[in-house]
Amino acid sequence: MTAAADELAVTPGAISRQVRQLEDALGVALFEGTKHSPALTDAGRLLLPAISVALDQIETAVRAVADEPGSTLDVSCFSTFTMRWLIPRLYEFNAAYPDIDVRLSAAERAVDVERERYDVVITMDDGQPSERVLTHTLFPEWLGPVLSPGLAAKLRLDTPADLPGKLLLRTRTRQDAWPLWAQRMGSQPPKASGQEFEHYYFTLQAAVGGLGVCVAPWHLVIDDLQSGRLVAPLGFGDSGNRYVAKQRLQRSSKVDRFCAWLMRRATEMPDPTVLAPPPDLTPAALDPAKPGEGTPYPVGPEQSAKPC
Secondary structure: OHHHHHHHOOOHHHHHHHHHHHHHHHOOOOEEEOOOOEEEOHHHHHHHHHHHHHHHHHHHHHHHHHOOOOOEEEEEEEHHHHHHHHHHHHHHHHHHOOOOEEEEEEEOOOOOHHHHOOOEEEEEOOOOOOOOEEEEEEEEEEEEEEEOHHHHHHHOOOOHHHOOOOOEEEEOOOOOHHHHHHHHHOOOOOOOOOOEEOOHHHHHHHHHOOOOEEEEEHHHHHHHHHHOOOEOOOOOEEEEEEEEEEEEOOOOHHHHHHHHHHHHHHHOOOOOOOOOOOOOOOOOOOOOOOOOOOOOOOOOOOOOOOOO
């Protein structure tokens, strides 16, 4: 009942009333058991397959009619991913398909593409395949400590052993970031002693501002590393997570175009293991009066194995 209410954007009580009205109209009970743990009756189990097929056919037909130039494409993904990876690249898709209006929704939790009716959901792979969902693998998640060039010059981080005692920034929605990175690097998790922020984009901005060291996913800081706003003296390690794009199995030309564009942009990302040597972060090298010197950790099309 709760899942149905979430999908239809109504209250669970409204769903219960509709079920009772359907049972009254049919003259049979469709559910049995307790209020908090209902189960289908024999009549309910008989009705379910036919109703499911009919609703799927209606949805497919409606989407086929709506799949025309000028239609809206609803996309859900994590808020920081939206701000720091998707939006800076979305101009390319808009230029190629100006008739498709991409409507972005920020998510702070995993979204079920079947239940919540988005056209595309960009999320971490949960390892649970579905016969009704088509999953496109985008890229693995690489984690690494990042900080501002000025702070890096003071701290001199050469190995993970240099992290304890430093101001390590944390994110409330990603408490496992530091322990996961340490585990993948084969070191002890450093004790976080810096500020904690509500969202990743706050934490990353704090790192840019020199407030501490943040362990960040590679795809969220590529642009900052390339521009020199952040440096990554310890490199990046594969966290074991994978980002994917999910769509329902019913095909749609606008969804197919968007997912194909996503996968192309994902494969064009530079490789985090192909980095230039750490820069000279001495005060003299960071002197802005000396152009071309002290560029922090250049990562971009010129230095990477793959184009950005």
